[in-house]
Amino acid sequence: MSTAAPPAPTAVPQSLPDEQAVRTWLSTGAKGLAELRNSLKELDSRQWAELQQNVPIEQLIQTRLTLIDRLLSLSWLHFLAPHAEALCLAATGGYGRGELQPQSDIDVLILLPAGVNDDWTGALERFITFLWDIGLQVGHSVRSVAECAQMAATDLTVMSNLLESRLLAGDPHLLEAMRAATSPRRMWDSRTFFAAKVAEQTTRHHKFHDTGYQLEPNVKESPGGLRDIQAIGWVAKRHFQAETLDELLEHGFLTERELRSLLQSQQFLWRVRWALHMLTGRREDRLLFDVQPRLAELFGYSDQDHNLAVEQFMQNYYRTVTRVSRLNELLLQLFEETLLYPTSDASPPIPLNSRFQVRNGHIEVTRPEVFRRHPFALLEIFLLLMQHPELQGVRAATIRLIRQHRDLIDGPFREDLRARSLFMEMLHQPHGITHELRRMNRYGILARYLPEFGALVGRMQFDLFHAYTVDQHLLFVLRNLRRITVPEFAHEYPLCSEIVERIPKRELLYIAGLYHDMGKGQGGDHSEIGAQLATAFCCRHGLSERDTELVTWLVRNHLLMSMTAQRRDIADPQEIHAFARKVRTRSRLDYLFLLTVADMRATNPGLLTEWKFRLLSQLYRTTREALERGLDRPLNAATVVAENREEALMQLNRSGVSTETAVATWQNFPEAYFLRHQGDEIAWQTRALVSAPRPGGLIVQLRPDNDRGSTAIFLYLPDRDYLFGRVCAVLTQLGLTIQDARISSTTDGHALDTFMVLEQDGHFVDDHYRLHEIREQLIEVLTRPADEDCLVTRRPSRLARIFVSAPRIEFRDDPGPCTVMELVATDYPGLLSWIGQVFAEHGIRVLAAKIATIGECVEDIFWIADAQGRIDDPTRRSELVAALTQALEEGQS
Known part of the structure; x- marks a missing residue:
């Protein structure tokens, strides 16, 4: 679905070759081919300059679409004469929708009448070959009306492409016959089509791990990308026969504000995709790392203190796809309620309290003015969703009300005891914390309640280490912490599952996870800045001085354990003692270990390897022993060496290697070897030396x-x-x-x-x-x-x-x-x-x-x-x- 009706082929900008020029080129053989190819290259050069001059993207698309329409329709008349009016040439897919990008495929459908004559086969082949020869990337299908109906009945993609079809040349009655044969009365009624499209979108989102925040997102296919806007259009077109998004206003499915947001998002994504195609010279829809800085420069961003131009551009991109995702969820929810639960089939509401009720498994407000009269209900609804895991989600009208009333969350709201109590109560819930905080983020509520979090929404770091935006990373850390508490996942990290059972106040761990990177992007040490923000949160929410001190310490030192494990020789007792002195208590060690594991898992999918987890576990266990022994009684290197040698001798003796043989083998070994290798390693290597055929x-x-x-x-x-x-x-x-x-x-x-x-x-x-x-x-x-x-x-x-x-x-x-x-x-x-x-x-x-x-x-x-x-x-x-x-x-x- 386009934002507006496709431009008429006659509305040609003056800069394009006129009809007579195209006809002349078509009739002059090889010379004409060269002229047409040059014309298309000149169009690319001109439109690249226009993009840099901020010419509206809709104008660029319309200009290209108009020229391609003209080339195809005139070429059709030239090659198919005298049969051009007996067949039908239709644009389909994105081309039919009127969204032609520089390197996009030009999808066309050639409709044949019943009893097709083979005499047309050669003409069709010459037509398609010509289009490829002049440099057009044409995807074509040749079918009868019956064949279209047969394929569309079983293939959702074919049905979707046919929905976008529009006439280019030939017999319009064939196109109308195809539309009639594939109408909702014959196949894919609104309910079936909607359910299939939702399932298709869900599958597509899973391929991108259900986030549009990848390091190199796909502008078209990732969640929040152009395909999510198209999904809205397909369902609307099937159900309402709407040709443009504007028509959803008339049906009450979009407000003017939502339509404006959707159109602005679509224009931004169009512009990014257009530039991608131009810069790479191919149909590239991924925001590749090497292209991101060039796009940032093209769109006028410049480096600032603590914020690179490319990071600013990508933050704008991520925030745009977030808006699209929110609107996609809202509108598909509206379609679901309309298509699957029409008013005549709706079940009576079930009250939850005076402000909320349940209808068809979804929560909704009891009255439209609930949020205006009771602003704290903007948090209460998410607490209710946690407390009632049987609920399937939020009704579309209530989602819209939440979005419309977000501005009520201001300074006085954040100081309101009811709001603070509701937020803390969420962190005490046994179920749904991660799921509902993510929903709060999608609806824009979390960013309003925690402005420091809002500043990080969509913020990325231009490197290969941080695989997610900061806001997504923080929520992933929270998810990982929650996952540790679930018995179903105890097999993943048994040590973590064992430790978390001893944690007296898990909400402190969640707060530390939420705030550990909250200081990023502000200059200076993000751990120190985050610690200050965490302290302010704890004080505002009434935590005790002791609990506040623990959360602040965790945020300030959240990198301490990973850096020690990876950058220090943790076989050295002096390093263990130094680390233990910084941690000081077993409770801090437990909290820090869990936070470190969750943080590393959430930074990059490949970061927490089994090797690194074992390093962390070794550091945890040796530090725990040091704390139990007492900081005033540090273990010395000689003791570790003696223990490792003794353990190795026990294993060697069991495998038939005598103590005398082992000691003789070790006579030239440095003491540091026994410090850095544990007993089982020493035994394994000693056996290899003893059994060697040539000493x-x-x-x-x-x-x-x-x-x-x-x-x-x-x-x-x-x-x-x-x-x-x-x-x-x-x-x-x-x-x-x-x-x-x-x-x-x-x-x-x-x-x-x-x-x-x-x-x-x-x-x-x-x-x-x-x-x-x-x-x-x-x-x-x-x-x-x-x-x-x-x-x-x-x-x-x-x-x-x-x-x-x-x-x-x-x-x-x-x-x-x-x-x-x-x-x-x-x-x-x-x-x-x-x-x-x-x-x-x-x-x-x-x-x-x-x-x-x-x-x-x-x-x-x-x-x-x-x-x-x-x-x-x-x-x-x-x-x-x-x-x-x-x-x-x-x-x-």
Whole structure:
């Protein structure tokens, strides 16, 4: 359905070739073809300039549509003569609807009369071939009226396309006959068509995870996109025979304000899609990362403090699709009530209280003035929905009233004790919190009640790490926290389900989840700003000083646990003690662990791998033990070493390896090895050494480790330069991601290295043939001469090539005999290999490494030393930074 009737073919702008010119080109063979192709290219160039000059998008569409209509109708007369009037040429789909975009398919239907003559076949083929030859992307079907009816009866897509049909040339009676044969009296009555379209939309939304807020949303197909507007039009056309959205005003299905909002949203999305087609030169409906900044510039956005131009543009886009989604839900609900529950079939209402009642399973107000007289009811309705999970939703008229009365939620409303009590009561409900807060967000109520949340609606961060807008992320965190409490999902994260049972006040966890990123986009430390906002919320809603302090601490420190697990050596008792001192209590630790897991799950679908969850769990358990032992009684490294050795000996003895053999095998091992490896790992690697056929030779062993959520690779061989980089190159070339590296050197000159790896999808390797492939490739490369190149030929992904930034390298001192180097850089295949090569050239050994890929960036930590131990000399550090920067820039070029 178009916003207005398709333009008449005769209403041609002066800039287009006139009818005589087209006829001349049609009659002059190859020269005419060239002229027509040039005319279409000139149209593209002219319309690109007009788009940049802010010419209304409707004018651009109408100009293109008029020219294409003229080309098709005149070409039809030229190629089909003398039979042009016996057949029918009709536009269908988006072209029939009058919404022709630069790279869209031009869908046409050629209707044949009964008893079709094969003499027309050649003429039709020449007609279609000609259209392709001049550069038009034509999608055509040739059918009789009966065939149209037969296909439309069983295919919803065909029926929808035929609904949009309009005459271009030929016999209009054939088109009328097709419309009669596919009318609601013969097939797809209003109820059936509506139900099918709703199911189709639901399926389509599921493909996009029911959100239009993806990193690279589809302007046409994602929720809130153009297809959602078209769905309204299809149902309206089938039920009311309405040709334009304007006609829904006459039927009372749209208010003028809603129509204006819908048309403005449609115009914005049209404009974005038009620019996408122009910039990419193809039918591209995805807002690709590399195009987003160019669109932002095209539409006049400019960078501001703490808000990039591209982020402003995308926020406008996300808010637009939110408006479309709200109107789509409202209008489809209205259609449902009209089509499925007409007044004659309506059941009597069931009272809930004096303000609300239930009709046909949906909640509605008892009187239109309820919200005006009782503004707090704007929150009460969502509490009732939580308390009555049997309700299917909100009646359309009440949705409209909610939208119309949102402005009543102002400063005095937020200070009203009834409103504050209602909101807190929602957070105490056993069911429906996430579902109804999401509904509040869709209806615009949550943004009004929490203005700090409203500022984040549709706000995105231009990177690959944050997969959702900030408002959606906050609601996903809340969903994840709620999911932990549901017994049905206890198998996902059993430790979390166990901990949450001990949480005395779950509402504090929900408030922390809702506010942990609320400070984004305001400049400064978002954790600190969020903590201040959370404190204000708690005070406004009457929380005790103790509860307020806990929520504020959680928001301020919501990154503490993930950063410690990923960026610190949590096998080191000193690191555990330092973390425990920051947490201080078991209660804080429980809350923080649950919030961290929920936050990581909601940031990016692939972020919380099993490996990272195991790291968090290890940090949780060792910190809990430290707190139980007492902060004044920290565990020392010698105790951990002794415990790990004892556990390894017990396992080795059970498997037939004597204590004497094990101790002899360990005589050249550094103490740090026993600190960084747990007992079962030490036992596994010791067995590999004891059973080796040639002492001191190359050993490559792999072990899928379900308990740690990764696959361990153990390497033992004579140490040499560039070993770290060579191993990283092999693993990268095999498509593996390195999560952790523990590098040791024995006193007799052997490397004793452990790498923890995952597949690209975040799962550990456990397939026998894959394990064999990795082992054989490592053996092949590690037996080559040391000076032979080991190249990485895998190329960076399309998205990784977009986000290129200069590497950032920092040093910090470690309590032990090494220096910690932190590196943040754009990720690309072979990066670790380049780093290893620079280390080798500068005489630097890697003692351990933590590898973290976050979106398009790596945040890697290396524990390094040279022949003298720690690298303290500022000049030496500067030389290393310069060499690494140059190598990484060359590697990604």
